[in-house]
Amino acid sequence: MPLDLDRDHRRGGQRATLALAALLAFATGIADAADTPSAGVLLRRARHAIADGRRAEAAEGLRAVRAAEPGSHRGLEAAVLLADLQLKGGDAAGADRTLADAGQHFRDGEPAAQLLLARGWLAIARGDASGAIAHFAVVAARTDVRTARELAALGTGWARLTATPPSPDLPAELVSLAASAQDPMLRIGALLALIRGHAARGEQRAALRSLRTLRRLARNTSFADDVELGIGLAQLDLGRPAAARRTLARLAAEAAPPEARLAPEDAGLTLADLRLPPAAFTARLAALYAAQSRPGLDLRHFLGTTLDRPAHKDATAALALAEAALAARKDS
Numbered sequence: 001m002p003l004d005l006d007r008d009h010r011r012g013g014q015r016a017t018l019a020l021a022a023l024l025a026f027a028t029g030i031a032d033a034a035d036t037p038s039a040g041v042l043l044r045r046a047r048h049a050i051a052d053g054r055r056a057e058a059a060e061g062l063r064a065v066r067a068a069e070p071g072s073h074r075g076l077e078a079a080v081l082l083a084d085l086q087l088k089g090g091d092a093a094g095a096d097r098t099l100a101d102a103g104q105h106f107r108d109g110e111p112a113a114q115l116l117l118a119r120g121w122l123a124i125a126r127g128d129a130s131g132a133i134a135h136f137a138v139v140a141a142r143t144d145v146r147t148a149r150e151l152a153a154l155g156t157g158w159a160r161l162t163a164t165p166p167s168p169d170l171p172a173e174l175v176s177l178a179a180s181a182q183d184p185m186l187r188i189g190a191l192l193a194l195i196r197g198h199a200a201r202g203e204q205r206a207a208l209r210s211l212r213t214l215r216r217l218a219r220n221t222s223f224a225d226d227v228e229l230g231i232g233l234a235q236l237d238l239g240r241p242a243a244a245r246r247t248l249a250r251l252a253a254e255a256a257p258p259e260a261r262l263a264p265e266d267a268g269l270t271l272a273d274l275r276l277p278p279a280a281f282t283a284r285l286a287a288l289y290a291a292q293s294r295p296g297l298d299l300r301h302f303l304g305t306t307l308d309r310p311a312h313k314d315a316t317a318a319l320a321l322a323e324a325a326l327a328a329r330k331d332s
Helices: 005-035 039-052 055-068 073-088 092-103 109-125 129-142 146-161 172-180 184-200 204-218 224-237 241-253 258-262 278-290 299-307 312-331
Strands: none
Touching: 039 055, 039 073, 055 073, 073 092, 073 109, 092 109, 109 129, 109 146, 109 278, 109 299, 129 146, 146 172, 146 184, 146 278, 146 299, 172 184, 184 204, 184 224, 184 278, 184 299, 204 224, 224 241, 224 312, 241 312, 278 299
């Protein structure tokens, strides 16, 4: 058979062209992969953008992380950070949707509980007590972790204090937690909520008794100064300005603990907040949770640092209230 050199040459050229095209496609794929940042890189870039105040860029990066790894630890962190950006931008509903979507990928375990607890407190911040209670109920039903269940019970109790019309009875969840919570901080949180409930119902003596119970529980802890401030204010509400003055004078004379001296002056709850009725106080607490400067869902950490406030810095102002009440009594 005669050789067709032109045909063989053409076939060889075609094979060479196809091989070159395949090589170029492979190289381009490698380049594209190299140009696409990993979820870890995107998350680091988003954190830097948040720190620099580049909110839109940060949100774009966080959405990319969530799209790439919705069910990973990075995806969960991205959802938390994105929800925090949305809250600070005034989009509470968007933040709730972000956390709800993340919850589809975390149905059980600690991440699921933390997401639901966060959604419950954000619902309180929006004035949706029934929605909050529903989220907390799911936590109680899905987890056997005692701390998560106690946090859900505490959230339910706080939410019931915000209900309209108010319940004629104090929330049973708070009564139970105050007596039996495994976590001492949650016992303190439950007692503080009960004290507010008593005061709102005009049960000032019951509020003062609960504060004295709390004084024993909080002795030698960082909550001790908060309790003394509360006792002084309760004595004022009971019409006992002389007793209030003695309590508050002792508190003002004590050396403030180091953590109180270092606390920012404008952080957290104020003395005026402590005088709010239960519904307004709970809404204020939930709003602080939504706006906390350290993004995250750790509700126990938030409650611990917020309720354990630098009470010493308010002692002088509260003492002035007692002095004014005494002066008014003398003038009358």
